[in-house]
Amino acid sequence: MKKSQRIKTIVEIKAAQEKNTLEALGTSQRKVLALQAQVESLKKYRQEYQDRFNEMGHDGIRAVQFLEFRSFMDKLDKAIAGQEHSLETCKTDCVTKRKIWEGMHHRTQSLQKVYNSALAAEIKQASKFEQLEQDERASRSGRNSSGSMRNA
DSSP: OHHHHHHHHHHHHHHHHHHHHHHHHHHHHHHHHHHHHHHHHHHHHHHHHHHHHHHHHHHHOOHHHHHHHHHHHHHHHHHHHHHHHHHHHHHHHHHHHHHHHHHHHHHHHHHHHHHHHHHHHHHHHHHHHHHHHHHHHHHHHHHHHHHHHHHH
């Protein structure tokens, strides 16, 4: 097996690994976007709930209603904090996956260059060999034709 063929096999394997890593990165990015949307939705809901409570507060509210509101807001704040933590974790994971993909991408490109170089060297060597064979045939046919003239 020629060197270029061996390298090509490695390039194909690395390219497949790179593709899988890129797909994982894409999945991670979609997860980040989904979590961002959830956090924004929770914050919007919290603000709307706060605004409604403030409107009700102008007319006066009972202590029980206030305690229920405060309890619900605390739970909502904890949910938002939990989602924000998940979002940060997912962003960190996404950055890590991006770095891994970039490293794999650079290695695949480097191997591709090595493959192209090896292939070019093999083509050059084959061309040189073919040229030598043609020169050899031409010199043999020249010797044969001059030898046959001497015999005549």
